Amino acid sequence: MRIGVVSTIVPFVRGGGRFIAEWLRDKLEEAGHQAALVMLPSSDEPDRILQQMAGFRLIELDAHFDRVITLRPPAHVVRHRCKVAWFIHHIRGFYDLWDTEYRPVPDRAPWTALRDAIRAADTRALGEAHRIFTNSRVVGERLRAFNGIGSEVLYPPVLDPGLFRAGAHGDEIVCICRMEHHKRQHLLVEAMRFVRSGVRLRLCGESFDPAYAAALRDTVLRHGLAARVAIEDRWIAEEEKRALLATALAAAYLPLDEDSYGYPTVEAAHAGRATVTASDAGGALEFVRDGESGIVVPPDPLAIAAAFDALFDDRTLAARLGAAAAERITALGIGWNNVLRSLLA
Amino acid sequence: VKLVVLDAALPFGADPRAALRAALVRRFAASGVDAEAVVLPFAPEPSAAIELAARSLCLFNTDRVVALAFPATLVPHAAVLAWLHEAPCGRAAEGRALAAAQRVLAADAAVAAAILRRHGIAAGILRPDDALDPLLA
Numbered sequence: 214m215r216i217g218v219v220s221t222i223v224p225f226v227r228g229g230g231r232f233i234a235e236w237l238r239d240k241l242e243e244a245g246h247q248a249a250l251v252m253l254p255s256s257d258e259p260d261r262i263l264q265q266m267a268g269f270r271l272i273e274l275d276a277h278f279d280r281v282i283t284l285r286p287p288a289h290v291v292r293h294r295c296k297v298a299w300f301i302h303h304i305r306g307f308y309d310l311w312d313t314e315y316r317p318v319p320d321r322a323p324w325t326a327l328r329d330a331i332r333a334a335d336t337r338a339l340g341e342a343h344r345i346f347t348n349s350r351v352v353g354e355r356l357r358a359f360n361g362i363g364s365e366v367l368y369p370p371v372l373d374p375g376l377f378r379a380g381a382h383g384d385e386i387v388c389i390c391r392m393e394h395h396k397r398q399h400l401l402v403e404a405m406r407f408v409r410s411g412v413r414l415r416l417c418g419e420s421f422d423p424a425y426a427a428a429l430r431d432t433v434l435r436h437g438l439a440a441r442v443a444i445e446d447r448w449i450a451e452e453e454k455r456a457l458l459a460t461a462l463a464a465a466y467l468p469l470d471e472d473s474y475g476y477p478t479v480e481a482a483h484a485g486r487a488t489v490t491a492s493d494a495g496g497a498l499e500f501v502r503d504g505e506s507g508i509v510v511p512p513d514p515l516a517i518a519a520a521f522d523a524l525f526d527d528r529t530l531a532a533r534l535g536a537a538a539a540e541r542i543t544a545l546g547i548g549w550n551n552v553l554r555s556l557l558a
Numbered sequence: 559v560k561l562v563v564l565d566a567a568l569p570f571g572a573d574p575r576a577a578l579r580a581a582l583v584r585r586f587a588a589s590g591v592d593a594e595a596v597v598l599p600f601a602p603e604p605s606a607a608i609e610l611a612a613r614s615l616c617l618f619n620t621d622r623v624v625a626l627a628f629p630a631t632l633v634p635h636a637a638v639l640a641w642l643h644e645a646p647c648g649r650a651a652e653g654r655a656l657a658a659a660q661r662v663l664a665a666d667a668a669v670a671a672a673i674l675r676r677h678g679i680a681a682g683i684l685r686p687d688d689a690l691d692p693l694l695a
Contacts, residue, residue: 217569224562224594224620249569251599254562254633256618268614271607272599277569 214557215247217274219291220284221255226421227448228391229369229476230285230301233348236372237282237299237556240549249277253288257304259318259327266290266334280343282556290338297556298342299367302352302472307331308359309470315395336360346555348473349496367555368547369473371480376451379485379539380459382531385413386489386521387461389454390468390477392420392429392446397467397491397512399425402432404517405442412462412525415443417454458484463524463531467491467512474500482506482542487534489520500545506538559694561586561593561622564630566600573597575626575643578686582624585690600629602647609651624693631655639693641665641684645672653677663692 218241220234234250241248251274255265266287274281274293282297283289289298303309306317307328318324339345339362346367347353353364371377390396398416405414420426426446433442449457458464464481466488473496478488482500490497491512501507508523510516524531542548563582567573579595586593598615600608612629623638625631628647631640632655640656643665656662656679664670664681673681684692 215570222596223618224596225560225592226619247570251569252596253598254596254615254617256616258616258618261616264614265616268611271611271614273601273607274599277571277599 215249215277215279216241216557217249217251217278217281217293218284219251219253219274219281219288221286221288222252223256224254227419229473232372232476233299233301233369234284236370237284237552239372240553244553251281255285255287257306257317259306259324262287262304262307262331263327263334266331266338280557283342287335287338289342290334292341296342298339298345299348299556300339300345300352300356300364301348301369303335303355303359304331305472309355332359336362344555344558350499351470351496352472365555367552368479368545369476370547370549370552371476371483374483374542374548377455377480377483378459379535382462382528382535383460384411384525385415385457385461386463386465386524387415387417387457387481388465388467388477389417389449389457389480390466390475392416392418392426392444393422394425395469397469398429399432400467400491400512400514400517401465402429402438402442403514404521405438406436407515407518408441408521408525409518410522410525412521413441413443414465414521415445415457415461417445417447417449417457419448420446454480455484458486461486462528463487463489463507463535465489465517465521466494466497467517468494468497469512470495472496478507479542479547482535482538485532485535485539487524487531487538489517489524491517500541501538502541505534506541507534559591559621560619561591561624561694562617562620563593563595563624563626564598564617564633565595565626566598566602566628566630568601569599571601578643579626581686582690589690589694591694598630598633602628602644604628604647604649604652609649613651622694625659628652631659639663641693642669642673642681643686645669646676648676653679661692661695 345364488507503509612632
């Protein structure tokens with residue numbers, strides 16, 4: 214089958230949204246299909262969104278593909294006779310974040326009209342799809358609530374799970390994801406002020422906002438945490454990531470109301486590491502069950518510090534939660550066979 | 559500097575500039591420029607739909623664009639350098655885009671002559687193996 218994996222990119226921004234498309238293309242080819250990436254540049258600038266959507270509608274795809282699988286928004290607005298949407302998030306400022314500080318425009322005309330037009334366009338385009346999957350229950354619930362559209366959950370796997378390995382548990386909590394304010398690494402750094410054990414923290418990941426990484430470093434210096442907190446705001450190669458996880462005490466991932474469980478969570482689980490997350494982390498809570506496959510705490514530095522200390526003081530706890538996290542991957546059916554079977558049905 | 563090498567090629571179709579794009583990204587990286595290739599799924603044959611679609615796209619988080627062919631040349635950006643490797647299609651939209659570009663270069667004399675003939679624009683010549691300095695000036 215000739216399959217187009219259609220998604221959007223912001224140039225120079227790497228991360229899960231890009232990986233999922235590239236990995237899906239690779240897996241489709243491994244399965245014997247002809248697969249091609251169609252990566253359309255896009256921007257969330259409010260006054261450009263509808264224009265981009267209109268442009269996407271004009272792209273001829275029927276002639277090249279038997280099926281297209283759309284991913285990052287607004288790729289789902291493309292037209293094709295057999296369009297499967299694997300919907301990974303809305304343009305959230307116009308949806309669930311409208312009534313929050315993350316709303317990108319004022320709450321008045323003409324912006325409310327733009328919001329309504331975006332929602333209507335999404336609803337229409339997704340209504341054209343042959344099938345609709347989401348990457349989490351959270352996103353599925355938003356689709357139901359805002360667009361009146363039903364969907365199935367299809368959890369995204371990592372590319373090569375077998376390459377992750379589990380070594381002895383060390384002293385370090387690692388957080389490997391983009392270093393951005395909504396990922397809330399600042400809570401982890403703040404938490405290190407309150408730990409009473411010898412636990413250490415390592416933050417790794419590219420940042421779209423250099424000021425945020427600088428602020429994290431400033432916090433570390435201001436509170437004399439340099440000996441126990443390492444900050445590496447750069448791209449972390451896959452093997453380096455696997456090595457860090459293999460000897461970590463546990464992982465931490467505390468995004469604010471994230472769309473999915475996030476690759477950091479499932480990568481840690483593949484390495485037999487539990488994840489410490491927050492009760493308002495969104496999709497991560499579909500994977501991490503408190504006291505079973507990780508630790509869920511309020512988004513509060515004191516509570517995070519207590520979780521870090523608990524894992525440091527009781528390595529059997531860290532090992533038990535990590536082993537359960539690895540088992541949870543299977544329990545949730547996270548794997549490429551399941552993904553391909555669903556997307557190609 | 560974040561520089562996008564922007565091009566167009568149809569999925570599963572002929573992609574004569576694939577090696578050029580990859581080499582450009584490598585060469586820019588070697589000279590300290592953060593470069594990424596972006597390929598739009600458009601046929602080189604002009605049509606109103608393709609022109610409108612290309613003009614509707616948005617390149618965010620990008621300081622400079624090196625556009626290699628129609629209709630990549632039509633994608634709006636404040637700092638476009640058109641470096642054409644084939645004769646221009648001659649559409650009016652292409653002429654307007656080239657006129658608005660910061661600089662227009664051709665990969666050889668024949669392409670430069672075609673740009674002058676079809677759009678009245680005198681393009682400099684930068685061959686694929688030349689130093690890339692003119693793309694960064």
